Amino acid sequence: MSKNKLKNEKPESKQPKGTTTPNPDVLKKDKEPEVKVKELVKDERTHKVMGVFFLLLAVYCFIAFTSYLFTWEDDQDKIFHYSTRELLLGDVKVDNLLGRLGAYVSHNFFFYGVGIAAYLFCYFFFIIGVNFIVGRRVFRVWRNVKYILFGLLFISTTMAFIAGGGNFPWGGALGDALNKWTSGFVGKTGTALLLLVIGLSWLIWKFNWDFKWPEKKVKPPKPVQAVVPAPVPAATVAVPVPAKEEPARKNGLKEEGGMLHPSAAVTEEEENDLPPMQLVEKEEELSIPPAHTAYIPPDPVAVVTPVNAALLDEELVEEEEEVEDPGPLLYIEETPEKIDPTPRKKDNGTEVAFEIKPTFRDEEEDVEIVAPAAPVEPVDPFDPSLDLRDYKFPTLDLLENHNADKVIVQDTTELEKNKNQIIDTLKNYDISIQKISATVGPTVTLYEIVPAAGVRISRIKNLEDDIALSLSALGIRIIAPIPGKGTIGIEVPNVKKSIVSLKNLLASEKFQTSTMDLPIAIGKKIDNENFIADLAKMPHLLMAGATGQGKSVGINTLLVSLLYKKHPSQLKFVLVDPKKVELSLYKLIEKHFLAKLPGEEDAIITDTKKVIHTLNALCIEMDLRYDLLKEAGTRNIREYNAKFTQRRLNPLKGHRYLPFIVLVVDEFADLIMTAGKEVEMPIARLAQLARAVGIHLIIATQRPSVNIITGTIKANFPARIAFKVSSKIDSRTILDIGGAEQLIGQGDMLVSFNGELVRLQCAFVDTPEVESVAEFIGNQKGYPDAFLLPEYVDDKDPDGKELSIADRDPLFEEAAQVIVSTQQGSTSLLQRRMKLGYNRAGRLMDQLEAASIVGPNMGSKAREVLVKTESELQEILNNLL
Numbered sequence: 001m002s003k004n005k006l007k008n009e010k011p012e013s014k015q016p017k018g019t020t021t022p023n024p025d026v027l028k029k030d031k032e033p034e035v036k037v038k039e040l041v042k043d044e045r046t047h048k049v050m051g052v053f054f055l056l057l058a059v060y061c062f063i064a065f066t067s068y069l070f071t072w073e074d075d076q077d078k079i080f081h082y083s084t085r086e087l088l089l090g091d092v093k094v095d096n097l098l099g100r101l102g103a104y105v106s107h108n109f110f111f112y113g114v115g116i117a118a119y120l121f122c123y124f125f126f127i128i129g130v131n132f133i134v135g136r137r138v139f140r141v142w143r144n145v146k147y148i149l150f151g152l153l154f155i156s157t158t159m160a161f162i163a164g165g166g167n168f169p170w171g172g173a174l175g176d177a178l179n180k181w182t183s184g185f186v187g188k189t190g191t192a193l194l195l196l197v198i199g200l201s202w203l204i205w206k207f208n209w210d211f212k213w214p215e216k217k218v219k220p221p222k223p224v225q226a227v228v229p230a231p232v233p234a235a236t237v238a239v240p241v242p243a244k245e246e247p248a249r250k251n252g253l254k255e256e257g258g259m260l261h262p263s264a265a266v267t268e269e270e271e272n273d274l275p276p277m278q279l280v281e282k283e284e285e286l287s288i289p290p291a292h293t294a295y296i297p298p299d300p301v302a303v304v305t306p307v308n309a310a311l312l313d314e315e316l317v318e319e320e321e322e323v324e325d326p327g328p329l330l331y332i333e334e335t336p337e338k339i340d341p342t343p344r345k346k347d348n349g350t351e352v353a354f355e356i357k358p359t360f361r362d363e364e365e366d367v368e369i370v371a372p373a374a375p376v377e378p379v380d381p382f383d384p385s386l387d388l389r390d391y392k393f394p395t396l397d398l399l400e401n402h403n404a405d406k407v408i409v410q411d412t413t414e415l416e417k418n419k420n421q422i423i424d425t426l427k428n429y430d431i432s433i434q435k436i437s438a439t440v441g442p443t444v445t446l447y448e449i450v451p452a453a454g455v456r457i458s459r460i461k462n463l464e465d466d467i468a469l470s471l472s473a474l475g476i477r478i479i480a481p482i483p484g485k486g487t488i489g490i491e492v493p494n495v496k497k498s499i500v501s502l503k504n505l506l507a508s509e510k511f512q513t514s515t516m517d518l519p520i521a522i523g524k525k526i527d528n529e530n531f532i533a534d535l536a537k538m539p540h541l542l543m544a545g546a547t548g549q550g551k552s553v554g555i556n557t558l559l560v561s562l563l564y565k566k567h568p569s570q571l572k573f574v575l576v577d578p579k580k581v582e583l584s585l586y587k588l589i590e591k592h593f594l595a596k597l598p599g600e601e602d603a604i605i606t607d608t609k610k611v612i613h614t615l616n617a618l619c620i621e622m623d624l625r626y627d628l629l630k631e632a633g634t635r636n637i638r639e640y641n642a643k644f645t646q647r648r649l650n651p652l653k654g655h656r657y658l659p660f661i662v663l664v665v666d667e668f669a670d671l672i673m674t675a676g677k678e679v680e681m682p683i684a685r686l687a688q689l690a691r692a693v694g695i696h697l698i699i700a701t702q703r704p705s706v707n708i709i710t711g712t713i714k715a716n717f718p719a720r721i722a723f724k725v726s727s728k729i730d731s732r733t734i735l736d737i738g739g740a741e742q743l744i745g746q747g748d749m750l751v752s753f754n755g756e757l758v759r760l761q762c763a764f765v766d767t768p769e770v771e772s773v774a775e776f777i778g779n780q781k782g783y784p785d786a787f788l789l790p791e792y793v794d795d796k797d798p799d800g801k802e803l804s805i806a807d808r809d810p811l812f813e814e815a816a817q818v819i820v821s822t823q824q825g826s827t828s829l830l831q832r833r834m835k836l837g838y839n840r841a842g843r844l845m846d847q848l849e850a851a852s853i854v855g856p857n858m859g860s861k862a863r864e865v866l867v868k869t870e871s872e873l874q875e876i877l878n879n880l881l
């Protein structure tokens with residue numbers, strides 16, 4: 001009996017599982033304060049304050065320095081005469097516009113420092129200030145620091161050299177010292193030459209002047225023209241001449257066996273024989289940094305060179321290196337000759353040429369660019385988030401703490417009482433135990449028992465109800481044995497429960513630093529560990545719980561977690577809410593995060609018929625995504641998006657960045673009751689297949705009965721969450737095991753994931769919090785519309801049948817243009833380009849046939865396109881009106 005003591009923990013030790021007395025000191029060790037400092041440092045307001053500080057510092061120094069230029073003589077006397085303390089704290093009168101501090105600071109910068117070069121510090125403070133205020137790297141700090149350091153050394157030395165004899169400290173102490181040393185080392189003239197060499201070298205490096213010798217009689221080399229017409233705002237693409245070759249020729253280097261050797265002299269004849277390497281640029285040159293122009297993917301058939309359309313935007317071309325925005329993609333499709341590195345011989349010499357057909361979306365015009373094969377250089381990766389580049393992630397201050405920072409301390413008398421009762425109850429049944437320890441969680445306390453040798457675990461399990469009765473507490477759950485341990489767990493609800501706030505979970509380091517695809521903060525385990533999982537790995541989630549037990553809060557928790565981690569370009573929700581009110585808050589984020597059917601007004605789907613359409617549209621999207629994955633030779637969305645962002649997939653072939661899609665169904669039972677198989681089948685199909693293409697499902701239901709959660713559904717939802725349910729049977733239906741009926745409600749849950757069953761307290765997020773997060777996002781600039789799912793036309797739907805020309809599809813014209821501009825009568829092309837379902841694309845094709853734009857169906861082959869030019873098409877369309 002003496003063994004059966006609750007473990008006592010020393011206050012300074014860590015709180016392990018099995019501590020009887022919760023140690024407030026240990027529990028207080030929350031990450032919260034650290035998180036706050038981090039938050040403060042990351043907070044954009046802190047950055048703005050810093051920005052203002054640095055800008056004012058720049059202005060301050062500038063005024064003080066400039067004033068010093070005029071007042072230094074009088075002020076210097078006083079600075080030398082008085083001690084620093086007297087000068088700064090006394091009432092000495094100085095002439096500097098910024099008073100004693102201004103005079104003192106300027107004197108130190110000029111006299112003891114770097115002389116007139118001190119103005120570079122103003123510049124430094126200015127760039128730091130601007131970067132902080134604007135919130136992005138307008139000026140490159142490191143590059144500027146290098147220039148400034150160089151400037152400080154060079155200017156101070158030069159000034160000391162030129163005006164060293166005068167009274168004014170032009171070069172400061174640094175310049176004087178450097179000048180003195182150099183003059184001693186290489187003499188005065190040497191110093192002058194050295195400074196001249198450094199100065200001129202820098203200027204040449206910076207401005208790259210062209211030193212031209214009077215031209216010899218040389219036949220002009222054949223210019224190679226590069227012209228890009230209309231699609232891109234009339235401009236010319238200059239394709240760079242291979243870097244090493246042009247200077248090599250200029251310097252009289254000769255090519256031999258692929259190597260460049262200096263030749264003794266290049267005769268005039270030899271020079272005439274040289275292949276033309278010059279590139280004539282026409283009109284305004286389109287400044288494309290090499291990173292964007294030179295790109296030769298390995299595919300020899302069709303080659304895609306991504307060009308940054310954002311670079312056409314003058315605002316963005318401030319500085320080549322500063323451009324961070326690859327912007328909407330402009331792809332240039334190159335014909336295979338482009339990648340043929342061997343020069344093609346022409347009659348009058350060697351000419352390296354390739355053809356580039358630039359295409360901007362659907363507008364196509366013939367364009368020729370002839371230039372030498374450019375060396376392969378890496379391209380800037382495509383960043384999908386730049387469409388909404390100013391998007392700000394919601395901040396944690398939108399959420400409440402719900403007093404969750406309070407340390408979870410359970411009454412020691414309650415713990416002691418429960419322990420004694422457990423021991424007594426077991427003793428009544430002749431079960432002796434070796435050891436008992438307690439872990440206090442937010443809602444329940446886990447008593448871990450090590451039974452005495454020889455005690456059968458099943459006996460304890462069978463006494464579950466008796467122990468519960470004797471502890472007179474609801475929600476006792478016995479875990480016999482605790483998996484992975486040789487102990488038996490008895491979970492007893494706490495008299496005083498603590499709320500687990502979502503804010504705390506989202507602020508945790510685990511969530512903040514998570515690199516999961518779809519991180520969801522679900523709740524806290526009994527040992528207070530945060531439970532954060534990756535929905536993408538689950539890969540779908542089934543949630544059940546009787547009414548009022550925390551399902552809606554649970555769904556909000558999941559959605560809000562994702563909103564805190566994902567950019568609108570990376571994630572879309574399809575929200576199905578037959579109850580009509582639960583998810584309506586998310587309407588505000590329609591243009592950022594929601595997906596809907598084309599032509600639908602409401603993105604949140606409440607009508608059963610529309611649910612069926614949406615689910616089928618998701619299946620079409622899934623199929624289309626699989627086609628894309630297949631074409632790209634990738635196995636899953638991760639690989640596909642990686643390839644796309646590396647600009648190795650051509651958007652003109654229908655490739656696009658694929659956001660994750662999360663389908664949330666708030667009341668599944670309702671849907672199954674009204675639509676049965678029509679809903680079950682697409683859901684089962686999605687659950688079976690959609691994970692690889694980034695479509696994940698969260699399905700919630702109040703009624704976890706077998707006719708709702710059918711075998712097909714269950715088999716495809718390995719991750720399940722059960723809130724309190726009304727019966728053991730329900731618990732078995734959802735979790736395959738009892739236990740959920742004994743939960744205590746209010747977010748107390750069991751999660752079955754990865755073959756483990758974990759009891760969690762679900763994180764709590766209240767409706768006003770969700771509202772403020774949704775408002776925060778909704779108030780920002782979004783996309784013009786919600787993300788559009790492919791069109792689904794129900795064959796059984798009488799509205800969708802037999803459309804004649806008179807009631808043509810609204811997309812008829814667009815479809816005609818796609819077909820005529822590409823000269824391909826292919827239904828799948830329409831599907832891909834216009835994101836249409838097969839049925840609608842097929843119907844459009846029939847209508848195009850009826851309008852004599854395409855020929856009849858030719859089985860597996862594409863239809864013949866009967867209209868050859870856009871103007872011909874326009875005529876037909878006008879006649880049809």
Ligand SMILES: Nc1ncnc2c1ncn2[C@@H]1O[C@H](COP(=O)(O)OP(=O)(O)OP(=O)(O)O)[C@@H](O)[C@H]1O
Pocket residue numbers: 499500545546547548549550551552553554702746747748761762763764765
């Ligand atoms: N994680 C939680 N922490 C604390 N309290 C909670 C938690 N989850 C739910 N509750 C409490 O339980 C109440 C009911 O929760 P919720 O609305 O999510 O239930 P529900 O299962 O969705 O019910 P219904 O199916 O009727 O919509 C909440 O108003 C809240 O007071």
